Amino acid sequence: MIRIKSICCLLLFMGIGLSSWAQSSAQLKKQREALTREIELLNQTLRSTSKDKSLSLKQVNALNAQINLRVKKIKTINSEVNLIESQIAKNTNTIRSLQNELAKLKKGYASMVQFAFRNSSAYNKLMFIFASNDFNQAYKRLKYLQQFSDSRKKQAKEIEETQKSIEQKIAELASNKKEKVVLLSDQEKEKQALDGQKSVKSKVLNDLTKKEKEYKQELNKKQQEDARLARAIQAAIRREIEEARRKAEEEERRRAAELAKKNPNAKAPEPTARKTDKEALLSTPEAAKLAADFTGNRGRLPWPVASGSVTQGYGQYTYGKGVKVNSNGLTIRTAAGAAVRAVFDGVVTSIVQLQNQYTVIIRHGNYFTVYQNMKTVSVSRNQKVSVKQTIGTVAVDATEGTSDLHFELWQGTSPINPSSWLAGN
CATH class of the missing domain: 1.10.287 (Helix Hairpins)
Structure with missing residues (x-):
């Protein structure tokens, strides 16, 4: 036994x-x-x-x-x-x-x-x-x-x-x-x-050393383009924050007026302090819930394209002798004409066009996801989108024939590293 x-x-x-x-x-x-x-x-x-x-x-x-x-x-x-x-x-x-x-x-x-x-x-x-x-x-x-x-x-x-x-x-x-x-x-x-x-x-780096002048010109041009686009994104987010603040203040004045109408002898309430950016963005129950759901899905958000490989990550990179490029997000190489997808439910707040390419900004409470280098856009401003919904297609580089989507994540007016937010990272 x-x-x-x-x-x-x-x-x-x-x-x-x-x-x-x-x-x-x-x-x-x-x-x-x-x-x-x-x-x-x-x-x-x-x-x-x-x-x-x-x-x-x-x-x-x-x-x-x-x-x-x-x-x-x-x-x-x-x-x-x-x-x-x-x-x-x-x-x-x-x-x-x-x-x-x-x-x-x-x-x-x-x-x-x-x-x-x-x-x-x-x-x-x-x-x-x-x-x-x-x-x-x-x-x-x-x-x-x-x-x-x-x-x-x-x-x-x-x-x-x-x-x-x-x-x-x-x-x-x-x-x-x-x-x-x-x-x-x-x-x-x-x-x-x-x-x-x-x-x-090693051979590439040797060749680049020989062509350092042209290479620096290309990097400087990219820096200028990135800076211009970053300013446009920040301005679009700033406008969204101010609009949210204006609506929140209007709602407070409306409530105060209703209260005064119901009780004319009551003492007028003290004026509230100006709302912070975060308070303005989360001033409605819907926005607060969306932000909480977005935060709760950290590490589980789907990729903005069905398949691809990160060719440049978040942060500052140095090329050549002292030439630095700052990346506010992830550059993802994908198939030509690949569909771009929303990584979470949200509302399209802005569509920016620079040099025949589009950038779509989607708001998720006090978070914003940014999709750059798009050839076509299939959504419109103020449109609600759902997770994995197609919002357009990636552009193809006319010179090299490559397709790179640049994806960013912003919390208010500050970019943050999206790597830890996407599934499988």
């Missing part, structure tokens, strides 16, 4: 461990496949750029992003290999434990068979029963013979099931080892590709 329990516990432990391992393995595999898709997307855009074109900031960022993605993929593969090695060790130990149990079961079964053989005749069984001192002892001896027979059948079944479990674990072990070989091969290919890309990056 003790052996039966130990085998059951061992098999239960194997089942729980296998379930946990399968879940972790599936997550890592999913992550590796996502990284592969991002790398391939950047490969396509880099291949589509003609070799005779001058190097640009977009190309450099795409190359850097691809190198970072490949490093992440190699780390993911390494985690998968470590997980498989751990599972191989567990399966090996399980097989050893099952084989030990099987040996014990077979030894016990052999003893039972020998005993059964010596007492196999019906005459011996009857003599064993009739030799009893009384009826109770005879009954007990009869029950013992029945239980002995049942126990022998049960032990034979346990031996058969244990043998099957061993065969199953051996098959899993072989599969684990095969998967490990495939992953190690994939990892080696990624390392070779990474070395190649680092060589390309």
